[in-house]
Each structure stands twice: as structure tokens, then as C-alpha cells.
Amino acid sequence: MCGVAGIMMRTGGPPERDALERLGAALRHRGPDASGYHLAEDVGLVHRRLSIIDLTTGDQPLFGPAGAALIVNGEIYNDLELRAAMPEAPFRTHSDCEPILFLHAAHGLDFAAHLRGMYALALHDRAAGRLILARDPFGIKPLYYVEGARFFAFASEPQALLKAGLAEATIDPARRAELLQLKFTTGAATIFPAIRRVLPGETLVVEAGRITARRQLAALPAPGGPVAKAADLDQVLTESVAAHLRSDVPYGLFLSGGIDSSALLWLMHRISGERVRAITIGYDGADAADESAEALRIAAAVGASCERISMTEADFWAFAPRIAACLDDPTTDAAALPTWLLGRAAGGQLKVTLCGEGGDEMFAGYGRYRRALAPWRFIQRPARQRGVFDGIAGIDLAGWRAGLSAAEREAGVGRSRLQALQAVDCAEWLPNDLLVKLDRCLMAHGVEGRTPFVDPKVAAFAFALPDGAKADWRQGKLALRRWLAERLPEARPFARKRGFKPPVGRWIATAGARLADQVAASPGIAAFATPQAVRGVFATGDGQAAWSLLFYALWHAHHILGIDAEGDVASVLAAATR
16 A cells, blocks of 8 residues: 655646655655655656565556556555466566556556556556546545646645645535535545545546546446346455455454454455454443454454454543544544554554455445335435534534435436445445545554455445345345354354444543533634534533534644644644634
8 A cells, every 4th residue: 555646737847856755755654665756747756655565576656668657556456367368568567556557558548447456546648648547446545636727736645735735725614514414525525625536436637737538437337237146245255355365465354343344354264274363442431332352252263363452531532633633534433533543553563454344335234224125114214314413503514415415316326225325325425434534544554454345346246136135124234144144153143233433422521511612612613613502512412423523623723723633632622722
């Protein structure tokens, strides 16, 4: 896993080396092992490398036909198959990314259709005088860009564009409303008005610093295809996990005790034949959604080595500012807290870890999916009709649902009610909450997170299953539960699971009115909420609403006001209100 960035000038001259170096410095945490630069004509590229595949000859940029230069953040899981299909290609390295250069030479802008993996890449086609950006169909790996008056710039993270002076740190109120009501933002626009996302599956062509063409690969199969058989699930999952285990460095697993990570544990054990290394996390207090004991028990059943780490209230107050700082494309999902601590525990001992993200979206695990299949119409209410702050006077978050409504209209064409909900989640919730959270919280510690459920072949199979094979109105993930029950009954796949969320409501409540006053006085919060409304939120004990406000106050302090995130919550909030 790596960090990529670059600049294409509109004036025709070369980019400034200083700007490229600032981009590289801002992305160093993503790739501490090596750095590389490419400067030619009007284009400059910078790459920060976290070495995973081909440790000796895989440094980037990679160079191909006609002087084309390539930088990639990601892993190409069908690298070996691609190389076998191109026996005449003069490969110079064993990098899993090098086949992209020859695919582009052979297929032009259709090269991405041949890739199986997670990637965000830039290719400088010197012969054609153009820069090409591409992102994998699910948006597992991030990519952002700015269209300036004199340049086009891109980077793996918005904060790199800000630190390089290529965009201004201002706020889009519409995206802020989305963030606080939904916990994430939708579409191409980010919370920074000048910075946009390359959409999942999108390929952009940039010439003379201007976008001249776009195309997009679909992550999900078109409606109306052949029906899949649940009996084929084992083969589909085995192939995906085997591909995701390709690595030249030690790998492990984040084990939650839930169905998805338990399935990965069993598959990793079966495929590798080795003792799997896993990490789980627990919390203090009886009210916490702590399944670490379950994770340890399941690990023991397959002979895995599982380390349990703990997140305490003291950790929350100490690390929350740093976690808000790493989520430059913000999400108020409280699961970012344990994910960051898991990344911290993995850093130094593992470079790669498999994660269960995507299992709920592919195999219909959420309650909103079950409600869509309920036999009573009053239960079949639309998903996400209420925001986190609905009904609270004094907090102005108008228009928060526009982007989600647009996604719903597009996803519903030709699909069942369940499939439409899954498609919306795959287009918005998955890339803009779950995957951005995973990427930032692990890359902050130089760890690569791999997601075998977020795979085009798994998605094609899962979406072709009949709705009834995935869920009914009482329980979701039926196909996955039945598969796991046959192979690892110790996982108790039909038991009710408690989830992964830390007890942030209880922790915040211990701070009392003083914290509410500090948050209310924060410039970021004062821009849209009255002090009375903020105090009311903290007084009600609504953990998600209180965390959303606290997170945004911390996030704004760092990314907009420029306050160092190394202090604890109290010191960062105090600095923001001076």
C-alpha cells in the first residue's frame, strides 16, 4: 500500500519540485519504505511506497512502452494471471502493478476492465501528452483531485493537497450537513469545496491540466442476469481469500468475533495451512459491544494466535484528536476509534491484515435489508429517512439528504427492493464511510487492509443470489451463516451478534456539562449550532449525536484551524477556542 500524488500544469511548463516534495512529505505515513519521483514535460508524479510485493525491484514509478510512467496505491490480485496472458511483454520487475503498463498499451483506456484488485493510480502517457487517473470499482483505495487555475493536482488524501498549498481549507456547508446527519458524505464532492473524489470505478483523462474524458466501471452486475447457487459460495470465497493472501510480507487478520471475520479466519487457516495471526479488541464496562471473548474462543477453535488489545476510556480521551486528524475525508462512524487502535497494534508486526468490511453489504446483513423483506408494509419503511440530528432545534443541517436520494433513484432501476438498498450502500456507504475509515486508520500506522468480501467476483455472485437466500425479515446473511455453520460451528453463526462499537456515549457522559460547553464554543460547531442545542444533545445521552459533535469539533480544529492533534481532547478543544 502506498501514497500517490502529482501535478499537471495548464501552462505547459514543468511543475515545481517543491510542490511535489510537499505532497510526498504529507503522504509519508502511507509509504515509509521508499519514495520516487517522475518529472517530464508538464507532469510531475510522486510515490511513497509501503513494500508488500516484490520488495527488491518494485519501487515506483514504473516505466513502460513509449516512456509511460505509472504510480499505484494498491494491490493487483490477478497479477500472475495477467503476466501469463502477456508472454511477450518485456517485464522488468515482479511488481504486481507492472502489468498495468502493458494493459494500457494494448487496450488503451479499457485497461482497468482487466484488473482485479484495489487501486488508485496515475499513468503519464507521454506519447499522447495526457495523464490518466483510475480508481477500483468499489473505491477501496482513495483518490482526490483539484482543478486549479494553473494546474490539475491529485493525491491519495485531501490533507496532502491542503498541505502542499494546492487547495484551501474551507468548508462546504452542504457536505457538513451530510456528514453530521448520515455519518459520511456522498458523491464526488468532499467537505472541502475545491477537492473532489475520483469516483469508484472512474477513469479520468487529463490533458493540458483539464479533464477531457471520463468513463466508469460498474462495481455490481447489471440487473437481470443468471441466478447464482448458494452451493457455489465456498468456491467463490476460497478464490477471493486466496488472491488476497498473496504477499511477500507477514499478514494477519482483524477478528471481531462476528460472522464475516470468522469466515475469513477459517478460510485463511484452510488455504495457508499455517497458524493465522489475529488481533481483536475489547472495551471496559458491561454496556460495551465487546465480542473479544468470542473472538478468542473462535481463534482457539482453529488453532490461531489471537492477541486481545483493550480500548479504555483513557484511550478515548487521549487518542480521539489523532483519529479525527487522520480522517481528513471525515466520517463520524465511532467504529473508527477501535479501527485506529487495531492499526496501531498491528503496526510494527504486520504490514498486511485481512478485514471483514463488505460482508454485510454483499450478503445482506443490515436491519434495513431485513425490513425491506418484511411481510408488513408498516415495517418496510425507507432506509435513512431520519438523520442523527433530526428534531433537534438550533442545529441547521438543511438539505442533507439530496445526495443520498439521487443515489437511491439510480440504484433502484431494475433491481429488487433489497438489491437497491445493497446497491446504494455499495455506491456510497461502503466507499465513503467503511472503506475510507479502514484506509486512513490503518495507513496512519503503515498497515495495509485487505477486504476479500469487497471483490468483483464475490459481488457478482452475491448479487445474483435470490433475495431469499441472502435474508428474510428475521435474519440477514443467511447464505453466509449456513456456509459457516457447516465449517466452523464454534462461531455460532446464527447467534445474535453485539457489534463493534465502543461505548462512546458513556465515556462522553462522564465529562458532563464542561465538555458540552467546550464543544459548543468550538468555531466549527458554532457555525451551525446554538450553544443551547449542543448542551441539549450532550444532556440527552445520545451517544452518536454527542460523538458526531465532538468529532467534528476536533476535526475542524485540526484540518481548518491547523491545531496540532497530538494533545488530548481537552487541550485541543481549549486551543480551538482561544
